[in-house]
Amino acid sequence: MSSLSSARLRRSIALHLFLTPLALIWLFPLWMMVIFSTMPDNGIFSPGIELLPHGNFVDNFNNLQRDTNFVGAIGISVSVAVTYTFLSVLLTSMAGWALARYQFFGKGVVVGIIFGTITLPYAVVLIPQFIMVARDFQLANTWVALIVPPLFNSLGVLFMRQSFSMMPDDLFDAARVEGVKEWRIFLFVALPLARPMLAALAIILFLASWNNYLWPLLINSQPGSMTAPVALGTLIGLTKVSWGGIMAGAVMLTVPMLIVFVLLQRHFIAGIAAGAVK
Amino acid sequence: MATVTLSNVVKRFGAFEVVHGANIDIKDGEFVVFVGPSGCGKSTLLRMIAGLEDISGGEIAIGGKLVNDVEPADRGIAMVFQSYALYPHMSVEQNLSFGLRMTGNPKADTDRRVKRAAEILRISELMDRRPKKLSGGQRQRIAIGRAIVREPQVFLFDEPLSNLDAELRVQMRVEISRLHKELGATMIYVTHDQTEAMTLADRIVVLRAGHIEQIGRPLDLYDDPDNLFVAGFVGSPKMNFIKAQIVGRDAHGVVVELAGQEKTRITQPLAGAAPEAGSKVIVGVRPEHFGSAGEGDTDLVVAIDVVEHLGGTSFLYARTAHGEDVVIQRDAAKVPTTSEVTVSIRKSYLFDEKGLRLR
Numbered sequence: 001m002s003s004l005s006s007a008r009l010r011r012s013i014a015l016h017l018f019l020t021p022l023a024l025i026w027l028f029p030l031w032m033m034v035i036f037s038t039m040p041d042n043g044i045f046s047p048g049i050e051l052l053p054h055g056n057f058v059d060n061f062n063n064l065q066r067d068t069n070f071v072g073a074i075g076i077s078v079s080v081a082v083t084y085t086f087l088s089v090l091l092t093s094m095a096g097w098a099l100a101r102y103q104f105f106g107k108g109v110v111v112g113i114i115f116g117t118i119t120l121p122y123a124v125v126l127i128p129q130f131i132m133v134a135r136d137f138q139l140a141n142t143w144v145a146l147i148v149p150p151l152f153n154s155l156g157v158l159f160m161r162q163s164f165s166m167m168p169d170d171l172f173d174a175a176r177v178e179g180v181k182e183w184r185i186f187l188f189v190a191l192p193l194a195r196p197m198l199a200a201l202a203i204i205l206f207l208a209s210w211n212n213y214l215w216p217l218l219i220n221s222q223p224g225s226m227t228a229p230v231a232l233g234t235l236i237g238l239t240k241v242s243w244g245g246i247m248a249g250a251v252m253l254t255v256p257m258l259i260v261f262v263l264l265q266r267h268f269i270a271g272i273a274a275g276a277v278k
Numbered sequence: 279m280a281t282v283t284l285s286n287v288v289k290r291f292g293a294f295e296v297v298h299g300a301n302i303d304i305k306d307g308e309f310v311v312f313v314g315p316s317g318c319g320k321s322t323l324l325r326m327i328a329g330l331e332d333i334s335g336g337e338i339a340i341g342g343k344l345v346n347d348v349e350p351a352d353r354g355i356a357m358v359f360q361s362y363a364l365y366p367h368m369s370v371e372q373n374l375s376f377g378l379r380m381t382g383n384p385k386a387d388t389d390r391r392v393k394r395a396a397e398i399l400r401i402s403e404l405m406d407r408r409p410k411k412l413s414g415g416q417r418q419r420i421a422i423g424r425a426i427v428r429e430p431q432v433f434l435f436d437e438p439l440s441n442l443d444a445e446l447r448v449q450m451r452v453e454i455s456r457l458h459k460e461l462g463a464t465m466i467y468v469t470h471d472q473t474e475a476m477t478l479a480d481r482i483v484v485l486r487a488g489h490i491e492q493i494g495r496p497l498d499l500y501d502d503p504d505n506l507f508v509a510g511f512v513g514s515p516k517m518n519f520i521k522a523q524i525v526g527r528d529a530h531g532v533v534v535e536l537a538g539q540e541k542t543r544i545t546q547p548l549a550g551a552a553p554e555a556g557s558k559v560i561v562g563v564r565p566e567h568f569g570s571a572g573e574g575d576t577d578l579v580v581a582i583d584v585v586e587h588l589g590g591t592s593f594l595y596a597r598t599a600h601g602e603d604v605v606i607q608r609d610a611a612k613v614p615t616t617s618e619v620t621v622s623i624r625k626s627y628l629f630d631e632k633g634l635r636l637r
Contacts, residue, residue, distance in 0.1 A: 170363035173330050178377025178428065179351025188380065192367045 030254070037247035044243050057248055064235070064245035072224070073231035074252065080227060081209040084147045088205050089198060092153050096160025097186055101172065111161075117154045122214075130218050145219045146227070150212070156201050163197040164190060199267030203260065210257060228253055280341030280354060280431035280464055281306050282327060288335030289322050289488075296322055297488045299336065304466065304481075309458050311467045313475040313511070314485035320468045321436055323485070327466065328357050328434050341431055351381070353432075356425035360437040362417045364409040364424075371405040374423050388427075395426040398460065399453075415446045422457065435467040439474065451477055472512050476500070484508050506633035509562050515593060517627070518604040522561045524553050532636075534559055534628065536578070538600035544575045546628045549637055553630060562627035565593065565607035574622035580604060581618050594619070 031051075036044050037060055038053040064070045099111060129149055134140040167190065175185045191198065216227045226234070232249040235242045282304040289297035297319045304310050312320040325331040327338060329350035338345050345353050364373050374395060378388040396402040399419045409417055418438060425433055435454070439447045455478060458465055469475055475482045476496045484491040484499065484507070492504045496512075503509035509517045521537035522544075531547035544561060553559065571577050580596035592613045594606040606621060608614075628636040 168361055168363070170359040170361045171365065173328075174357070174359060174363035174424070175377070175380075176330065177328060177350045177355065177357045178380070178424075179349075180377060180380040184380050188376075189365055193365075 033247055033250050033254070036243065037251045039244060041242060041244045044247075056244060057251075060242075060244035060248035061252075063242060064232075064249050067242065067245065068226075068231040068234055068249075069224070070228065070231055070249055070252070073226050073228040076225065077210060077228040077253075080143065080146050081206050083143075084151065084209045085202050085206045087147065088151050088153055088156060089202050091151055092156035092201065093160045093191065093194065093198065094186070095152075095157045096162075097164050097190060099157070099161045100164035114154045114157055118158075126214065126218070129215075133219060139219075141220050141222045141225050146216055150209070150215065153205065153208075156205065159201060160194070160197065163194050167193055196267050199264055203264055203267075206260070207257060210253070281339075282432055282464060282466065283339040283342075284323075284327070284336065285339075286336035287323070287326060287333055287338060289319070289326060289331065290334040295334075295488065297326075300490055302483055302490070302493065304464060307462050307464055309465045309467065309478060309480045310483060311469060311475040311479035311481075312483045312485060313469055313472055314491075315470060315511075317487075318485040319488040320470075320483075320485050324357075324434055324436055324466060324468045327353075327432075328355055329353050330357075354430055355432045355434055356428040356430035357434040357436065358421050358425050358438045360440050362409070362421040362441075364417060364420055366409050369406050369408055370401065370412070370420050370423075373409070373420055374427050377424070378427060391427040391429065395423040398426060398457070399423050414442050415450060418442065418450055419453075422454070426457075426461070431464065433461075433463055433465040435465065437469055438467075439469070439471075447474075454478060473514060476512070482512075484511060486511075503627065504635050506560060506562070506629045506635075509627060509629070509635075513564060515565050515605040515607075517562045517564050518602075519629075520561045520563065520598065520602050520604070521600070522559050524555050524557045524559060526555050527552055532628070534561060536561065536576075536598070536600070539578065539598065542576045542578055544623060544626055546626065546636070548628070553636070558631050559636065560629040560631075560633075561623075562629060563604070563623050564625070565605045567623065567625040568604075568606040568608075568621045569624040570612070571620040571622055574624040575626075577620050577622050579618060579620050580606070582614070582616075585613055587613070
């Protein structure tokens with residue numbers, strides 16, 4: 001073995017010795033969530049720590065379904081997240097395109113305001129947004145209320161603006177010289193080139209919608225229109241908390257996202273790292 | 279095919295003027311090269327003709343029609359970019375046909391044009407490949423093909439060979455020349471490489487800092503430059519400039535003496551008014567216009583620093599007694615072996631202190 005490859009091996013072993021415990025620490029709560037989802041309520045708080053799954057998952061899930069119509073809530077969550085992700089990716093990329101490619105009066109101010117909104121804590125926006133949507137527009141307990149208010153994502157706009165800014169002007173100039181309309185340039189040249197960034201943005205937005213708890217809790221609290229995290233929250237009652245059901249629900253909410261992330265992580269990393277090197 | 283006329287064309291970026299009233303008449307089917315150093319405004323001028331940059335003043339006409347406010351696609355032009363600007367997610371065939379497909383051109387006609395371009399450029403076997411699978415020269419061909427399918431009146435080339443290596447550049451230069459002969463279209467070509475300009479152009483427009491310094495046929499610019507800049511820019515190695523002063527006038531013209539070197543007097547025929555005796559001037563000598571001692575007006579002793587052997591020709595990098603650098607071209611067989619050599623000046627050009635040619 002050459003000295004170079006043995007040095008590499010030593011470095012790799014050292015790295016694994018350092019990172020493996022960290023990964024285990026990070027994964028432990030997730031694993032315990034899976035374990036708890038398979039245990040009866042009274043077993044979860046038993047004194048010993050159980051590290052292997054039991055056989056109570058189906059019972060826990062049945063209780064969850066009976067109490068919250070959880071499958072229906074997941075259906076709502078999926079529909080909201082998919083619609084939101086599609087519309088938000090479209091809107092943020094269109095806004096990013098406009099800010100990256102066009103010169104117009106007040107552009108600097110617009111970009112400044114978008115930057116500014118990132119610094120605002122969500123709690124500051126929450127109450128005015130609730131009053132506007134629920135009282136002024138009378139949209140409480142509707143899909144529109146769930147999907148529309150968070151559609152315009154400042155971070156997404158800036159992310160896409162940066163992505164489009166990094167693309168060479170010549171590509172778009174070539175299309176303009178060829179007589180291609182601006183919206184077709186956006187659709188057929190810019191968007192395909194931004195695919196890794198779009199994939200990353202889509203994952204981030206889907207996750208944000210999927211995990212969103214506070215806004216859906218405020219605006220869609222009627223049974224039958226709740227998203228899955230809100231439905232799960234209703235299991236925490238004043239006198240009884242169904243921990244087994246909550247854990248089973250948490251597993252069902254987490255596993256699909258893990259699968260999506262693992263499948264798309266190549267795009268995700270490519271998108272996040274885009275522009276880091278030329 | 280069409281004429282292109284620029285009348286007092288001005289370009290400003292904010293308060294900063296980068297093109298100061300350009301006037302150029304390009305004939306139908308002519309190959310005109312805009313040449314100049316980086317930042318001289320040549321690409322801006324081309325982009326204004328293409329319609330990719332607004333013009334701040336003046337008029338541009340293509341085929342006799344004013345196009346100041348006409349969209350790029352409606353100007354009858356096609357452009358080849360320095361970066362090739364190929365769409366990386368499309369195949370060669372899709373790259374060639376993209377513009378026509380997007381503008382609703384009939385499919386049969388699109389197919390015919392793409393096939394013709396592929397035949398002209400000999401790229402038929404590359405049609406299914408993506409740009410990243412192509413070499414630099416092939417990409418350049420596709421970029422030119424994309425211009426050909428538009429069947430434009432005017433081709434615009436923005437430094438199309440800059441990204442190619444030296445050998446491929448020569449090859450593509452010949453290809454572009456062949457294409458011009460074959461299509462007979464008007465072509466405007468931007469480059470900072472004077473060799474490209476000299477070899478391709480019917481006429482060259484030399485630009486500096488947004489001003490047109492001279493327009494003319496390649497050999498006219500070489501043999502008869504209007505000023506110091508054109509004299510220095512056209513030709514490789516560039517013309518040598520030696521400081522001198524006027525010492526008088528005789529029956530044959532004005533007599534100058536090279537600075538710091540007595541008895542190196544040159545007589546220049548001069549039709550116009552001569553500067554007064556004692557005026558500072560600059561004598562320009564092309565490397566090939568140095569001869570052996572006694573062959574020209576005057577002899578000059580130079581100290582040789584470096585000799586470059588290029589096969590049939592050699593270049594001597596030397597210094598005059600006054601410390602001015604000069605490059606001397608010699609046949610390989612006549613390269614001196616001594617560190618000092620006496621050369622003569624067989625032909626020279628005279629420029630005043632402002633750099634204008636004295637004729």
